[in-house]
Amino acid sequence: MSADLLVEAAWVADRLDDPSVRLVDVRDAWEYDAMGHLPGAVSVPFDSFRDADSPDPGTLPGAEAFADLLGEAGISADDTIVAYDDTHGVFAARFVFTALVYGHDDVRLLDGDFSAWRREYETTDSAPDIEPTSYESPGLVADAPIVDREAVAAAIDGGETTLIDTREGWEYEEGHLPGAVRLDWMELVDEETRGVKSTAEIESLLADRGIETDRSQPIVLYCNTSRRLTHTFVVLRSLGFEDVAVYEGSMTEWENADGAIETTDTDE
Template sequence: MDDSVVVSPDWLASRLDDPTVRIVDVRDAWEFDGIGHLPGAVNVPFDSYRDESDVDRGTLPGAEAVAELLGNAGISPEDTIVAYDDTHGVFAARFVLTALEYGHDDVRLLDGDYSAWNREYETTSESPEVEPTDYEPDPLAPEESPLVNYDAVVDALERDAVFVDTRERDEFEEARLPGAVLFDWREVVDDETRRLKPKAELEALLADHGITPDREIVLYCNTARRISHTYVVLKALGYENVRFYEGSLTEWLANDGEIETGPISATEDA
């Protein structure tokens, strides 16, 4: 796995004293304070980097909000950010994508979560002293961003793109984009270790679903949270042509987009 995208607990543990490595805990404040957190971590709860005016879709919060969040967390644009949660990284992955979209060059996901870290390394209840910064975001230009909108998705349906639905089976069978492949985001996680499965196993698993590096891939779920995790994993595996449908199925249905419904056939499920 590419450690410029996903880092191991060992990688992070060896850099806890590095002032340029900033650890972000995206759990709720009560978890951060009451349960404990990684040494030196700052708390940026998941709800704080969602657009409050668009709760249903959970879209990005805007450059001004991100500048305030990262500035108040004492983060500078040149810092290396490592994000984690306690839900296999799905909420932290959303933070990773958010920071990348607003121009932070070096932001990574911790392989595993708080519980995985806690099995091997110490945690703390002490909050670090934070000196706020004047953070200036630099949002990606549309041609640089992996995010695609409704119209771009309509166009991609006419091409040989692989549409990957990262939700659960019952959601997929209730409504999905035409021709979509079901790939529950949790399939990449080892339930016992709470970390990602080995690289070779991940590559074989994805290939079994037709999700290969040579294809154009468009990810969607309901509110762009679960696809964040799959996006980060694919980038860590070296996939380059990966698109991220920010509006996901919520927007698609609101625009009366074409859908398929019903059970997966035995052939598709093989």
């Protein structure tokens, strides 16, 4: 999987006429229609690529369903995909992660979001003509960065893996995985630019939380339903962290299985 998962708006703007670069808007369909979108972008709403009843872990939709979705959107397996939303990238990051684990290596997250884009660039309300493709997925890739509940329990006992809770502070306080470090995904976002903070800022934040910046350290991310954690996944992978996995079941599965939790007062 490529570590180059974040792209700047200027990079996208320079490639709007490149037919091999496909823009995917994961906002609700009404937002795509009523508020406009990036030129050439196709609408693939967030709920269309999540399915808790599929045979794959967590809320992954299943390889065949995802391949059908991309084919209907006119995307080919060798296209470069850039996904975006209007929520600092957290919904689009889930699309990026989903595409990666189903074998589409050349997929990126727009650094920033729709609101940030339209400060500098034009938008449109004209939907592109879509020519469906016969997209074929290899299925869930063998090295998919996904761990199950048993692996998480082993990581807790082993003590060598850094567990990162990407939820808000109050959620962490109410209950988190034993030994997990709090790192709200929004702490990685610059509120002014709506994109990801600088490498120096993020490394300082990681150090403050006791997270080593050794790029080879094993890390497991979780949240509640495997959405927020994917933004942190994209950011850490883009910074060169090599061994980052997600607990797809996250706190929902852990608590349903009566897994041990800790409570912590994070007041400073």
